[in-house]
Each structure stands twice: as C-alpha cells, then as structure tokens.
Amino acid sequence: MDVFRCPQYALGSAVAPVGSLRDKLLVAKLRLHALQNSLEEIASHPDITTEAFLRQFGFSDAMIDGFFRSFYGGIFLERELQTSSRMFEFTFKMFTEGFAALPAGGMRAIPEQLAARLPADSIRLNARVSSVESNTVSLESGESLEADHVVVATDADAAAHLLPSLFERRKGWRSTANLYFSAEISPLNEAIIALNGTGTGLVNNVCVPSDVAPSYAPIGKSLVSVSVLGNPEPLDLEKRVRNELQDWFGYEVHQWQHLRTYHIHHSLPQQAPGSIVPSSGFLTHNGIYVCGDHCTTASIEGAISSGLHTANAIRRS
Numbered sequence: 391m392d393v394f395r396c397p398q399y400a401l402g403s404a405v406a407p408v409g410s411l412r413d414k415l416l417v418a419k420l421r422l423h424a425l426q427n428s429l430e431e432i433a434s435h436p437d438i439t440t441e442a443f444l445r446q447f448g449f450s451d452a453m454i455d456g457f458f459r460s461f462y463g464g465i466f467l468e469r470e471l472q473t474s475s476r477m478f479e480f481t482f483k484m485f486t487e488g489f490a491a492l493p494a495g496g497m498r499a500i501p502e503q504l505a506a507r508l509p510a511d512s513i514r515l516n517a518r519v520s521s522v523e524s525n526t527v528s529l530e531s532g533e534s535l536e537a538d539h540v541v542v543a544t545d546a547d548a549a550a551h552l553l554p555s556l557f558e559r560r561k562g563w564r565s566t567a568n569l570y571f572s573a574e575i576s577p578l579n580e581a582i583i584a585l586n587g588t589g590t591g592l593v594n595n596v597c598v599p600s601d602v603a604p605s606y607a608p609i610g611k612s613l614v615s616v617s618v619l620g621n622p623e624p625l626d627l628e629k630r631v632r633n634e635l636q637d638w639f640g641y642e643v644h645q646w647q648h649l650r651t652y653h654i655h656h657s658l659p660q661q662a663p664g665s666i667v668p669s670s671g672f673l674t675h676n677g678i679y680v681c682g683d684h685c686t687t688a689s690i691e692g693a694i695s696s697g698l699h700t701a702n703a704i705r706r707s
Contacts, residue, residue: 409449409450409452409453409456409457410450410452410453412448412450413449413450413452413453416447416448416449416453419447420447420482421482421486424479424482424483424486424487425483425486425487427479427483429480429483432476432479432480432483433476435475435476435479436475437474437475437476437663437664438475438663439471439472439473439474439475439662439663440458440462440466440471440472440473440474440475440477440478441454441470441471441472442475443475443478443479444458444471444478454471455587455589456587456589457585457587458471459471459587459589460585460586460587460594460595461583461585461595462478462481463594463595463619464583464585464594464595464617465481466564466658466661467564467565467566467619467620467657467658468564468619469589469594469619472662473660473661473662474661474662474663474664474665475663476663477661477687477688480687481687481689484691491602492599492602492603492606493603494603494605495605496606500690517529517531517533518530518531519552521552522540522542522552522553522678523540523676523677523678524539524540524676524677524678525537525538525539525540525677526540527540539679539704539707540677540678540679541678541679541680541681541700541704542678542679542680542681543680543681543682543697543700544682545656545659545682545684546659546682546684547656549680549682549684553675553678553680555675556673556675556680562659562660563655563656563657563658563659563660564619564657564658564659564660565619565620565621565653565654565655565656565657566617566618566619566620566654566657567617567618567620567621567622567627567651567652567653567654568615568616568617568618568651568652568654569615569616569618569627569628569631569648569650569651570613570614570615570616570648570649570650570651570652571613571614571616571643571646571647571648571649572607572608572611572612572613572614572646572647572649573598573611573612573613573614573642573645573646573647574610574611574612574645575612576598576600576601576612576614577596577598577612577614577638577639577642577643578596578597578598578601579598579601580601581601581602582597582601583595583596583597584596584597584638591634592618592622592627592630592631592634593616593617593618593631593634593635593638594617594618594619595616595617596614596615596616596617596635596638597614597615598612598613598614598615599613599615600612600613613649614646616631616635618631621653621655624651624653627651628648628651632644632646658683658688659683659684659688661687661688670699670703671685671686671692671695671696671698671699671700672685672686672696672699672700672703673685679700679703679704681693681696681697681699681700682696682697683696
C-alpha cells in the first residue's frame, strides 16, 4: 500500500516486519528520486543490475530479499533481480506517478479499443508475413502489399526473424505459469497483491482480480490468480500450489475450483543491463520501422509508448 497516497496506512507500514526503519526511509528517498528524474534522464543513467542498484542505494539484504525479490519478481518475472536498473527506475517511477488498473472487460479491451478507431477493413488476421521491405510486405500466400511506410510491430522473436541483420542475437524470454481458481470468498478481500517474501516455495504472488474489477468473476464468486515464475513442471503443479497456499490461507484453498493453468513461455523479453538502447523507443532499418516492448521497457506501457513514438516519427517524415 502506497502510504504517500493512503496516509492512514503509514503507522502500520512503519512497524511492519518488512525491512528496517532505515529501509522504509530509503523507499521515501527512492520515491523522491523517481519524481525528480525524467524518463529521458533515467535512460541516460548507468545501467547495472537491479540488485546492484538497490545495494548501492543502501537497502539491506532483508529488504531486498523480503520485498524487492518477490514484488519485482512479479514484474520482471525473475527473483534474481538481474534486470536492467533503468527498467527498475522506469517501473518505480510509473508506480509513483500513476495507478495500476484492470480494464473491466479484461486485458483484451485494450487492443479492442485501439482497433475500434480504425476503418473496418484496415486489419487483416491470419495472414502470415514472409518478408518485409521499406514499402512492401510479402505474405506467405504469395500476395504483396504496398505501403508508404512499413512498421514491424511484433514481439522480439518475430522481428528478429523478419530482420535478422538488425538483431545480432535474440534477447531470450522470461516465463511464468499462472493458475486461476474460483473461490466462494476472496482470501484477501482487498485490492492488494500478496507476496512470498520467504525466498522458498513455488508461489511468487497471489492476487484476486475480482477484488479490483468484480466483472472478472460471476456474482458471488472470487477469481484468484496465482503466479509461479519460470517453467515449472506441470506434473502435480496444481496440487503443490494448493499445499503451499494452505500455509497462507488455511484449508479453504482445497475448496477452490481450479479453472485453468497457463504456461506462458514467452511472457516478457529479457532486459539485462545494456539492452534498453534506443532512446527514441523504436528502431529503423533500411527504411523499415521496428517497435514493441523489446525496443523500450518490457511492459504494456512500453509497447504502447513505442508504437506512439513510431507513429509520430512517421507523421513528421
């Protein structure tokens, strides 16, 4: 809970057994640091691992291990905190200035709202691209499409496949497994994320999306989301997660109805120090524009921002 926005939680946060009082004062200092630095300034900061950045900032091992590894493990999808410190500073600034939100209609509402503003015949689905040039897109069907400008707005692997000379090596991916359960009542009953700060076990974090957006679950039910980092073996994963969560919420977890488990192997492009290079938010190659979260910060905001910067560059040209 952000005590700067919800002062009523300040006392409880001050005495909470997560880090020392010095660590909590350092969080306030880090918040000020984020507010005082623009995104352009953050992009020019020395780029080291997030773990090294936090240690240089003065945070204790207890704070790094008990909070940052679990909270940013859910953002970076890795608890080792080897992600770029520029990415850390960017996300911390976004959390400081903005709010986390869920669209009432699900995450698909974001692309649907974007598509709704385009002419009906401007989007073609299930048309695999074989190659691109500055003014031509060739489809595997043999058809060629002509355009004033060509933008490769794909994930990192697809961009590297279409433009191998631009990408010397692929960045690799962070993976996760998400388990969804239906519960009679919310185990949290609050719009918060429950973190695993022990450093052991499979589960990294638990949240209840229907506590934020009730439309995510049928009336009278709660949707529980459980995140497991990496590529856990699917064998007995649900059983192992339930047994682990019994220590969190009690035996009631065995009454939850398992809805589905998603193994998402390509969740986020890896962003090691030095990987966030173009300050423009996009790349160009032989007259072709390339945009996406792999060109900037690996996030929904990063993907949208990259596309917006690309569109503005094309307009200016």
